[in-house]
Amino acid sequence: MDKLWQENKPLLNLDAGDVFGTRTQNEREQTRFLCEVLGSFGLDGIGLGEQDLNYGLEFLREMTTQHGLPFINANVRETKTGQLILPAYKVVERNGVTYGITSVLDPQQQILTLTGGEGQFTVDDPAATLRELLPRLRKEVECVVLLAHMGETGTEKLLNEVQGIDICVVGHSFRNIETERVINDVAVFGSAYEGRFIGKANLFVEEKSGRVMAIDVGITDFDDKAPEDAEVLTRVEKFKQDLVAFKDARRAAYPRVHGSQEEQFLGDRSCFNCHEAAWQAYAASAHRRAYTSLRKDGQSSEPDCLVCHTTGYQYKNGYSDESPFNKLVNVQCEACHGYGTTHARDGKWRLQARNSCVACHDQANSPNFNYATYWEKIKH
Ligand code: HEC
Ligand code: HEC
Ligand code: HEC
Ligand code: HEC
Structure with missing residues (x-):
């Protein structure tokens, strides 16, 4: 110009x-x-x-x-x-x-x-x-x-x-x-x-x-x-800083209060090698589409929606739109089971996952939620 x-x-x-x-x-x-x-x-x-x-x-x-x-x-x-x-x-x-x-x-x-x-x-x-x-x-x-x-x-x-x-x-x-x-x-x-x-x-x-x-x-x-x-x-550099501040302010309603900075979400692919059958069941489930559903609605950067449609949104090292945390889109294995870095084998992970559903399947967003019938649809 x-x-x-x-x-x-x-x-x-x-x-x-x-x-x-x-x-x-x-x-x-x-x-x-x-x-x-x-x-x-x-x-x-x-x-x-x-x-x-x-x-x-x-x-x-x-x-x-x-x-x-x-x-x-x-x-x-x-x-x-x-x-x-x-x-x-x-x-x-x-x-x-x-x-x-x-x-x-x-x-x-x-x-x-x-x-x-x-x-x-x-x-x-x-x-x-x-x-x-x-x-x-x-x-x-x-x-x-x-x-x-x-x-x-x-x-x-x-x-x-x-x-x-x-x-x-x-x-x-x-x-x-x-x-x-x-x-x-x-x-x-x-x-x-x-x-x-x-x-x-x-x-x-x-x-x-x-x-x-x-x-x-x-x-x-x-x-x-x-x-x-x-x-x-x-001006662009200045704007980028402003945008970070803007995003932080909007995210402030959902602080990362849970978990630990020492732990990591590894992503669903990391479970695939040892739990292929569970992975296939997950891949066929609605949880794998959760983020895409937001994209369809043009809501894929809304904290109000991401909190339930991604993995670990309120956890340290959980989903954000910055790499590498942006791979934690959708409701992945670790959204229910917890950080992959602390793999439990004593039954704790199963229990924890059974209790996880209602954090997202609340009255407002999932009025028909019933553990038995819902588990039936995603069992693995
Ligand atoms: C981190 C949030 C979160 C957790 C935890 C969670 N869900 Fe979901 N679930 C969702 C979201 C979001 C959807 C909608 C996905 C879509 O279609 O976009 C969903 C969809 C489903 C569906 C599909 C519903 C349908 O009508 O087809 C089933 C079944 C389901 N969840 C079962 C469960 C069960 C059982 C648990 C606990 C063991 C659980 N979910 C834990 C967020 C969660
Ligand atoms: C408290 C957790 C929670 C929040 C917040 C939330 N959702 Fe969901 N959403 C769910 C769950 C759970 C389901 C699955 C409901 C079911 O089938 O019982 C779902 C289902 C959906 C579906 C239906 C998927 C389909 O194709 O059938 C869409 C679309 C959706 N949510 C969009 C949004 C948008 C947009 C927002 C933000 C404005 C939002 N959600 C906020 C938990 C949440
Ligand atoms: C929506 C929540 C949810 C998601 C997502 C999820 N799981 Fe689970 N998973 C559960 C629950 C709940 C149980 C325990 C069921 C029970 O014992 O009643 C379970 C059980 C398991 C078990 C133990 C099975 C057994 O026979 O004892 C394994 C292994 C497992 N999940 C692996 C995975 C892997 C790998 C993924 C991702 C590819 C995954 N899960 C995704 C909720 C989930
Ligand atoms: C290196 C192989 C390996 C990897 C990778 C792996 N697991 Fe496991 N997992 C195991 C073994 C082995 C068991 C114990 C199986 C048994 O007791 O039948 C187990 C058990 C489990 C159980 C049942 C735990 C309980 O409560 O006792 C869950 C849930 C589970 N894994 C989920 C996952 C998830 C989610 C991932 C990815 C983050 C993952 N695993 C990655 C090997 C692995």
């Missing part, structure tokens, strides 16, 4: 959406930081992706105003009011040419929010939306730019159905568009996800007509070879 700004040429700086992280509290914290940095990138328009509603509308609005992020969308409405949640388009002028930037979201992308409540948003048909909007927009501007949060195939279909677009940036796509592409007279660009790439297209735009001719397209890969920016690096 610095290099582009130094060239001092008229620049349209665009993002086609999915800026925000996944639906966990930790990633929401990370997203705050990302938005803060993104605010200094001087973006002209950001298309709304379904991910950008992961933390609800309030949060999106908060980020938009706090960091001046120009989110745009023409087809997502708040169900309750029927109103569009963002400006449908934005007009910018560069070197005597006026550009109208608009964006649509694929209705097939499910919008789920951490704040809950399904059906908060209604997504209008993108083609119908653009057919209505574009004739109006064209009266105002010379060149229409669409940020299509539709993936590659969805975008291609849309561009063949709608007239009046000059430039299109594809969002919700996992591939870079490495060379110049034209669909139905529209110059199409796109770079892949997670900010790992930045695409640059040199355009030649006819002043009167706003007619676009792309000259060349390039993709920059932010791999390990890309030099660090000293200022951003400092």
Whole structure:
């Protein structure tokens, strides 16, 4: 970006959406930081992706105003009011040419929010939306730019159905568009996800007509070879510390009060060699899926859930998301039997395990729990 700004040429700086992280509290914290940095990138328009509603509308609005992020969308409405949640388009002028930037979201992308409540948003048909909007927009501007949060195939279909677009940036796509592409007279660009790439297209735009001719397209890969920016690096380091503090504060409700620093959870694989039959029974049980169930719910970093869906959460050297303790996902052997480093052979481990169930199978989370019938399902 610095290099582009130094060239001092008229620049349209665009993002086609999915800026925000996944639906966990930790990633929401990370997203705050990302938005803060993104605010200094001087973006002209950001298309709304379904991910950008992961933390609800309030949060999106908060980020938009706090960091001046120009989110745009023409087809997502708040169900309750029927109103569009963002400006449908934005007009910018560069070197005597006026550009109208608009964006649509694929209705097939499910919008789920951490704040809950399904059906908060209604997504209008993108083609119908653009057919209505574009004739109006064209009266105002010379060149229409669409940020299509539709993936590659969805975008291609849309561009063949709608007239009046000059430039299109594809969002919700996992591939870079490495060379110049034209669909139905529209110059199409796109770079892949997670900010790992930045695409640059040199355009030649006819002043009167706003007619676009792309000259060349390039993709920059932010791999390990890309030099660090000293200022951003400092901010990232600082943020990492903040994130640790944030996680610790949230975890504080579940302190590691049990066990001993001298003991270790060895992981279910370590039992396999001597107890293969027990391991197979475990592998087929729901306990082996406990963490995956959280992932499905987007709750895999919630202390409120991890406490029962991982091994040794409140024990010293128990589960954490840092290696090597992150291997202690799911309800493994040692969640019931205890630290593998103190392998008991005097009947104590069997007894301890029989008493372990109710710590997790409590009234709130397992109302039908009955030792005999439940043991029957996981016996080994
Ligand atoms: C560390 C917490 C924890 C302990 C201890 C624990 N469970 Fe579970 N159990 C879970 C979780 C979490 C699930 C749900 C897993 C999933 O499907 O995501 C579960 C699921 C089950 C299921 C499957 C329920 C179904 O409807 O299919 C059975 C059976 C079960 N546990 C039996 C037991 C028994 C018996 C004990 C004690 C010997 C026990 N559990 C100890 C956390 C625990
Ligand atoms: C006190 C322990 C405990 C806590 C806390 C807990 N769970 Fe569970 N969870 C269980 C147990 C035990 C079961 C199995 C219940 C049964 O089948 O009887 C279960 C089952 C589940 C299942 C059903 C698995 C399936 O596919 O059928 C899901 C999903 C789940 N929990 C998600 C969560 C989420 C999300 C949270 C946090 C908001 C959470 N749990 C917090 C103990 C817990
Ligand atoms: C959900 C809790 C739970 C998990 C997970 C679990 N066990 Fe157990 N295990 C028990 C209980 C309870 C008993 C004792 C049953 C009894 O004696 O009534 C037991 C018994 C055993 C025994 C003794 C069997 C015998 O014939 O005396 C072995 C060995 C064992 N478990 C190994 C494992 C291994 C290895 C794993 C992981 C691959 C594992 N267990 C996972 C609860 C669990
Ligand atoms: C080096 C082989 C070995 C490994 C590894 C091993 N065990 Fe054992 N385990 C044994 C032997 C041998 C016994 C005694 C068998 C008997 O008494 O029938 C035993 C007994 C047990 C029992 C019954 C204990 C009791 O209460 O008397 C449990 C439960 C058990 N093992 C669980 C585990 C778990 C969980 C792991 C992994 C953390 C594990 N074992 C790893 C060899 C091993």
